[in-house]
Amino acid sequence: MAVPSHMEFFIDPNRCIGCQSCVQACGECDTHKGHPMIHLEYVDRAHSTQTAPVVCMHCDQPTCAEVCPADAIKRTGDGVVQTARKPRCIACNNCVLACPFGVPKMKTEFQLMMKCDMCYDRTSAGKKPMCATVCPSGALFFGTREQVEQLRPRSTPVNQFRFGNQAITTKVNMMTPKAGHAEYVDVTAAMNEGAIGKEITLNVLMNGLFSEKESQ
Amino acid sequence: MAKLPDQLSEITERFGPHPAFSAGVRLATNVEPDKIVKTHCCFCGQQCGIQLKVKDNVVIGFEPWEDFPFNQGMLCPKGVKRYLQGSHPDRLLSALERDESAEGGFRPIPYDQAINRVASEIRRIQSTYGADSFGVLSGASLTTEKAYLMGKFARVALKTPYIDYNGRLCMVSAAAGNKKAFGIDRAANPWSDILRAEVVWISGANVAECAPITTNYVWQARENGAKIIVVDPRITPVARTCDLFLPVKPGRDVALFNGVLHLMIENDWLDHDFIDNHTAGFDAVAEHVREWTPRRTAEVAGITERAIRQAAEMWGEAKSSFLLHARGIEHHSHGVQNVLGAINIVLASGRIGREGCGYATITGQGNGQGGREHGQKCDQLPGARDINNPEHRAYIAKVWGVDEKEMPGAGVDAYELIRKIDRGEIKGLLSICFNPKVSLPDNNFVARMLDKLEFYVAIDFFLNESAHHADIVLPGSLHEEDEGIVTQVEGRVIKINKAVDPPGDAKQDWRIIQDIARAMGRERGFTFNEPREILDELRVASKGFVADYSGVSYEKIERQGGVFWPCPSEDHPGTPRLFEKGSWNPIAKGAGLFYFPDGKARFNVTPYTPPAEDVDEEYPIILTTGRVVSQFLSGTQTRRIGPLVDQYPEPRIEMHPRLAENLGIEDGDWTTAESRRGRITLRAQVVTTIRPDTIFIPYHWAGAKSANQLTIAAQDPISKIPEYKVCAVRVKKAEAAPNWADGGRGE
Numbered sequence: 001m002a003v004p005s006h007m008e009f010f011i012d013p014n015r016c017i018g019c020q021s022c023v024q025a026c027g028e029c030d031t032h033k034g035h036p037m038i039h040l041e042y043v044d045r046a047h048s049t050q051t052a053p054v055v056c057m058h059c060d061q062p063t064c065a066e067v068c069p070a071d072a073i074k075r076t077g078d079g080v081v082q083t084a085r086k087p088r089c090i091a092c093n094n095c096v097l098a099c100p101f102g103v104p105k106m107k108t109e110f111q112l113m114m115k116c117d118m119c120y121d122r123t124s125a126g127k128k129p130m131c132a133t134v135c136p137s138g139a140l141f142f143g144t145r146e147q148v149e150q151l152r153p154r155s156t157p158v159n160q161f162r163f164g165n166q167a168i169t170t171k172v173n174m175m176t177p178k179a180g181h182a183e184y185v186d187v188t189a190a191m192n193e194g195a196i197g198k199e200i201t202l203n204v205l206m207n208g209l210f211s212e213k214e215s216q
Numbered sequence: 217m218a219k220l221p222d223q224l225s226e227i228t229e230r231f232g233p234h235p236a237f238s239a240g241v242r243l244a245t246n247v248e249p250d251k252i253v254k255t256h257c258c259f260c261g262q263q264c265g266i267q268l269k270v271k272d273n274v275v276i277g278f279e280p281w282e283d284f285p286f287n288q289g290m291l292c293p294k295g296v297k298r299y300l301q302g303s304h305p306d307r308l309l310s311a312l313e314r315d316e317s318a319e320g321g322f323r324p325i326p327y328d329q330a331i332n333r334v335a336s337e338i339r340r341i342q343s344t345y346g347a348d349s350f351g352v353l354s355g356a357s358l359t360t361e362k363a364y365l366m367g368k369f370a371r372v373a374l375k376t377p378y379i380d381y382n383g384r385l386c387m388v389s390a391a392a393g394n395k396k397a398f399g400i401d402r403a404a405n406p407w408s409d410i411l412r413a414e415v416v417w418i419s420g421a422n423v424a425e426c427a428p429i430t431t432n433y434v435w436q437a438r439e440n441g442a443k444i445i446v447v448d449p450r451i452t453p454v455a456r457t458c459d460l461f462l463p464v465k466p467g468r469d470v471a472l473f474n475g476v477l478h479l480m481i482e483n484d485w486l487d488h489d490f491i492d493n494h495t496a497g498f499d500a501v502a503e504h505v506r507e508w509t510p511r512r513t514a515e516v517a518g519i520t521e522r523a524i525r526q527a528a529e530m531w532g533e534a535k536s537s538f539l540l541h542a543r544g545i546e547h548h549s550h551g552v553q554n555v556l557g558a559i560n561i562v563l564a565s566g567r568i569g570r571e572g573c574g575y576a577t578i579t580g581q582g583n584g585q586g587g588r589e590h591g592q593k594c595d596q597l598p599g600a601r602d603i604n605n606p607e608h609r610a611y612i613a614k615v616w617g618v619d620e621k622e623m624p625g626a627g628v629d630a631y632e633l634i635r636k637i638d639r640g641e642i643k644g645l646l647s648i649c650f651n652p653k654v655s656l657p658d659n660n661f662v663a664r665m666l667d668k669l670e671f672y673v674a675i676d677f678f679l680n681e682s683a684h685h686a687d688i689v690l691p692g693s694l695h696e697e698d699e700g701i702v703t704q705v706e707g708r709v710i711k712i713n714k715a716v717d718p719p720g721d722a723k724q725d726w727r728i729i730q731d732i733a734r735a736m737g738r739e740r741g742f743t744f745n746e747p748r749e750i751l752d753e754l755r756v757a758s759k760g761f762v763a764d765y766s767g768v769s770y771e772k773i774e775r776q777g778g779v780f781w782p783c784p785s786e787d788h789p790g791t792p793r794l795f796e797k798g799s800w801n802p803i804a805k806g807a808g809l810f811y812f813p814d815g816k817a818r819f820n821v822t823p824y825t826p827p828a829e830d831v832d833e834e835y836p837i838i839l840t841t842g843r844v845v846s847q848f849l850s851g852t853q854t855r856r857i858g859p860l861v862d863q864y865p866e867p868r869i870e871m872h873p874r875l876a877e878n879l880g881i882e883d884g885d886w887t888t889a890e891s892r893r894g895r896i897t898l899r900a901q902v903v904t905t906i907r908p909d910t911i912f913i914p915y916h917w918a919g920a921k922s923a924n925q926l927t928i929a930a931q932d933p934i935s936k937i938p939e940y941k942v943c944a945v946r947v948k949k950a951e952a953a954p955n956w957a958d959g960g961r962g963e
Contacts, residue, residue: 015435017424017453019845020863024293027238027859028277030245034238046873046883047904049453133280134291136428138435152439187451187463187872187907191519 001124002078006144009118009132010157011053012175016139018042018051022131029130030121032083037105037116038131053139055131056081056103056116057161058171064095064104064115072113079171080120084113100163118172154178224684224919230320231679232306233851235858242276242299253715254281256702257295258357258695259848261579262287262429263704264295268696268715275302275696275715285777286407286704292428293846293863300857301694302716306678308691309720322679322689327721330688331728334646335735337671337687338374341644347624351378351633351642355649356386356587359700359712360765361750362726363583364598364757365742366648367591369729370624372616373738377624378642380594382650384630387584388593388935389546390577393555397563397818398795399803399811400762401600402585402707405538405574406780406792407433412572413538415530417445419469419558420544420941424453425845427542427578427705437538443530447472448544449840450870450912451905460526463907465518466840467827467942469545473557474822475513476528478505480564485532487566494809495563497819504821516824518907531561536572543580543842547940549828549930556820563817569795569809579705581849582695586703589763590754594627599758599765608761615757616741629936631656631929637665646732648675648692648725653682654850654918657927657938658893675728680852681918691722698724700747701768706792708778709768726750759784760802762811827942828930829892831909835944837875838910839889841923842941847916854916867917868901871947872908876900879947886950886957889913891943894925897954911947915940920956 018040026036039054062081065073072088073095075081084095084104091111095104104115119129123142127133132142141148148157157173241247249269256263265284269277278299280289311330312322341349352374354366363381370379383391391401398404410416410433423430434454438444446455447462447469455461464472480486481502491498510521517524531537539562545554559575567573579585590598591612598615601608603626613620628636634652636642638661645666656662666672666685674683675692683689696715703709718724723731726744733742744750748770759766767783767790780790784800791799795809795817808815831838846863847854854860869887881887883902888895889911898913898921906912913923928943 014457015431017428017431017845019292019424019428019453021291021293021296021428024296024859024863025291028296033245034243045901045903049451049456049905051453128282128289130280133282133289134296136287136290136292137424137431151436154439187461187904188874190461190463190523191907 002076003080003118003120003123004126005078007123007142008145008148009055009129009172010141010143010148010175011055011172012139012141012152012155013050013052014155014175014177015137016051016053017137018049019136021134021136022053022140025130025134026116029119031117031119032114035107035114037114039102054101054103055140055172056118057101058118060169060171063098063100063168067094067098069094078124080118080123082120083115083117086110086112089113100161100166100168227320227679227684233678233855234305235861236300236304236856237858238300241271241274247271247276249276252279253713255696255713255715256710257291257582258298258301258853259294259582260427261581261584261705262427263582263702263710264291264429266291266295266298268299270715273716275299286706286708287429290429290432293860294848294854297857297859300859301853302696303719304678304856306856307719307722308677308679308689309722310691311721312679312689314687327723330690331731331735334673334688334690334732337673338644338732338736341671342374345643347375348378349642350374350376350644350646351636352376353630353633353645353647353650353652354379354381354592356381356383356581356584358583358587358649358725359698359702359747360583360586360590361700361747361754363587363592364590364754365726365729365750367596367598368616368741369733371591372618372741373733373736375622375624377594377627378633378636379592379627380630380633381587381592382630382655383581383584383588383593384936385655385938385940386543386580387546387577387588389548389551389932389937390541390555391588392552392935393559394577396552396820397556397559400794401588402781402794403576403579403705404568404794405576406706406708409572409574409793410434410437410538411440413437413442413536413574415443415445415534415537417447417531417537417539418454419447419539419541420546421540421542421578422448422450422452422454422544422842423540423578426580426843428845430540430578445527445530449907449910460523460530462519462523462527465907466838466910467548468517468824469554470550470557470822471508471513471516471824472519472524473554473561474505474508474824475510475517475524476531476561477501477564478508478513479510479525479528480532480561481505483528483532485528486564490566491564494816495819496814496816498564500821501560501819504823518909531565534565534567537565537567538572538574540576540578542578544941546577547937548942549932549939550825551932551937552934553822553825557822560819560822563819569793571793576705583702585705585707586701586709589703590758594629598754599761600763601761611760612757615753629931631931631936631938634662634665637668643669644671645669646673646675647682651680651682651850651852653685654680654922654924655915656929657924657940658929659922659924660894661929675725676852677722678852678856680850690728691720692728693718693722693724697722698747701751701770701773703781707780709765709773709781709783710778711770711773762803764802828939829928829943831944835891835946837945837947839891839926839943839945840910840912840941841915841927842912843916844914847914849916851916851918867898867914867921867923869898869947870901870903870906870912872906873902873904874908875911875947876902879949881949886953887947888950889926889945889947891926891928891945893928896920896923896925897950911945920954
């Protein structure tokens with residue numbers, strides 16, 4: 001069984017409320033029970049409630065697999081980059097250091113790299129991944145491209161990323177606002193000056209994050 | 217005599233809270249469950265559909281229930297980990313009797329012996345001091361069948377007027393406001409109407425953390441083009457990306473609503489046809505809000521004139537809208553006025569009772585809605601009937617087969633019931649599904665009152681902190697150990713299904729109540745064999761009045777994915793949207809859309825009054841309290857679920873860096889907040905996402921970590937809701953870490 005090609009994963013940090021439902025549910029998945037593979041972080045809690053969930057992006061040419069000296073990481077034909085194979089993994093940490101998205105986790109107690117496998121036991125059997133099923137904000141969504149276009153007219157799915165000179169195409173999509181600017185809401189500004197969020201350009205985040213094609 | 221055992225650490229050692237984690241069969245992979253039970257989450261008023269996996273009478277995990285229409289498989293972290301409350305090491309497996317010499321202060325006793333002791337103590341107290349000397353505190357997480365039975369038990373078996381419930385801390389301001397304005401207390405619309413609204417106004421509702429599933433409705437409305445307005449003293453996760461954020465000063469919501477209505481009138485953003493044909497009282501309200509100019513509103517509400525104008529324009533010009541509010545505007549000594557202020561701007565817009573035009577409070581507790589309709593509220597009889605109304609009394613007396621004259625009248629609210637202990641008027645207490653020592657304001661006083669009781673019996677599945685004070689503890693049932701209906705946030709009646717049997721001597725709560733009645737020799741009317749039989753009587757008892765459940769059945773709920781009340785007959789599908797032309801209305805009887813004899817909704821004049829305890833030189837900072845997503849209410853369940861404890865292990869004091877800097881406090885510092893009633897020392901969390909004049913503490917913890925040591929027992933004069941959302945405190949860097957900081961629980 002394989003993950004059907006018309007079913008895709010979409011991440012929309014704009015919707016994320018930081019509730020950790022995805023993290024808690026990830027640990028319920030049969031392939032890594034008790035060990036959540038999702039990363040969910042506050043971007044800067046001192047100044048914002050913004051959180052960002054990160055699942056494995058399932059790269060077309062996975063850096064983790066490329067740097068693995070033991071050939072333990074395999075990408076199946078359906079585009080899912082599987083977690084390291086236990087008989088092969090030598091727990092060298094190369095993948096953890098190399099992944100541009102910071103996804104793999106080294107589980108020293110098992111001497112094994114583990115990471116999100118898009119709930120392969122579920123998605124290869126026609127179900128949705130656990131995280132994208134329970135996510136109450138829709139920040140993690142699993143469905144068809146047609147569904148997402150209909151449900152999310154304000155956003156564009158992006159699956160090409162650039163890190164320095166490395167261009168990466170992924171199976172997982174990141175939803176990015178069609179209307180460009182990130183908004184920043186500030187309590188004291190709203191108390192004293194004006195109530196609408198001030199637009200600030202998050203240069204650090206926006207520049208170079210997306211390929212030229214996508215950022216135009 | 218109810219008195220806290222000396223060795224608190226011994227109690228917590230024996231009875232918890234201990235955090236439970238997945239282990240054994242729950243952690244094993246590829247386990248084939250014996251059965252999968254479609255039911256609902258045991259926590260909040262969203263009542264998400266969930267499937268529980270059961271193996272050998274243990275709930276071992278869950279599977280999302282994607283076909284249930286409200287949440288479509290979505291869950292918050294509490295729902296995901298709810299299964300860990302079962303087979304818990306802290307679970308009460310037998311009845312307990314207070315015994316100073318026993319480990320933890322309690323010794324197990326046979327169930328029947330405990331029941332007989334409870335019955336004889338009730339008899340002794342009532343024969344010595346009168347029937348009115350015994351009180352009952354019940355809860356809104358009980359199924360509607362149980363809630364109904366509790367009201368009947370108090371009035372018929374105990375013959376006491378003194379029953380009230382913990383919805384008093386939750387939904388009553390909204391309920392009272394809705395009844396005054398609409399004549400009915402229920403969300404006016406199903407949540408699907410949020411998706412069709414041009415503007416979604418959210419006042420005092422931390423949707424993302426307290427009603428997480430509603431987030432998706434709000435975001436989907438935004439995708440469909442809606443503007444989102446959030447009114448909150450904190451930038452909640454939903455406020456972060458809203459179109460307009462109004463960081464209102466805690467306790468000033470009605471000023472904002474008055475100011476918005478002022479501008480709606482000034483700019484003629486009114487639906488005159490609707491106001492003329494379907495409402496009453498507009499002129500008086502218009503006259504009253506004339507003084508609520510943007511300038512005055514801004515001064516009182518602590519936000520800018522520009523913000524108020526923007527809000528009024530967005531709201532005023534919209535063609536469709538949905539206004540949501542929750543405890544943020546309701547937990548006030550003028551909570552009902554806040555609610556009525558919100559309803560005024562809805563009525564003035566005419567946007568209610570139609571597709572995409574809605575209004576609702578976001579009910580908090582699991583059965584917050586159903587639990588407040590059928591008689592465990594101190595002034596109410598089933599069907600949302602009034603206990604002071606002679607016709608209503610006569611009808612219910614007939615259903616119950618008792619003499620109307622013998623039925624007690626209205627009692628008092630839950631906090632007044634505690635005050636009656638202070639005055640020596642109440643000597644004995646039964647509590648179920650209620651943890652007043654944690655959840656009531658000024659709770660050091662509450663603890664002293666529990667100690668003052670001659671006899672206190674608590675029914676619960678874990679030994680909650682209030683039950684520490686009990687003479688007898690009876691082992692009740694978990695949500696998944698019983699069946700029955702609850703009514704969720706939209707007014708949709710749904711069915712809780714039984715997944716496992718209660719362990720040990722634990723019993724379904726309705727059985728315990730009936731066993732007490734039987735032991736008291738008052739068995740008549742308490743011989744139900746299953747919840748279905750209780751529902752059958754409730755259907756009759758609710759028939760013909762506003763909260764009419766007479767057409768609700770387990771089968772119809774399963775067939776339709778829930779039944780929205782009112783549902784007045786077998787062939788009636790239920791009423792998802794209220795106030796539509798032609799919809800069933802036993803009060804207006806065709807005269808109009810609303811639940812008054814003339815069919816007209818009521819505008820209410822909503823004067824602003826400051827909080828009962830405003831800040832001053834001595835106590836210069838506002839304290840507001842609320843929830844975090846991973847904990848629920850007094851934490852009896854969620855403080856025992858390991859992964860939820862780990863997610864947010866202990867409360868922190870949220871404050872703005874400007875305030876922190878003035879006080880010389882840095883992020884993570886031990887910080888003491890002190891009110892006139894109590895003090896608390898917690899770590900500071902310094903964030904720019906809160907007003908600089910306000911601090912926030914979540915309230916889910918007990919003992920030294922309990923925010924309600926500080927809160928004030930001031931109450932709304934109409935709803936009697938306590939003012940959890942505002943009191944005055946002073947804040948300073950702590951002299952030392954609290955004694956629980958080195959690993960003790962502080963409880």
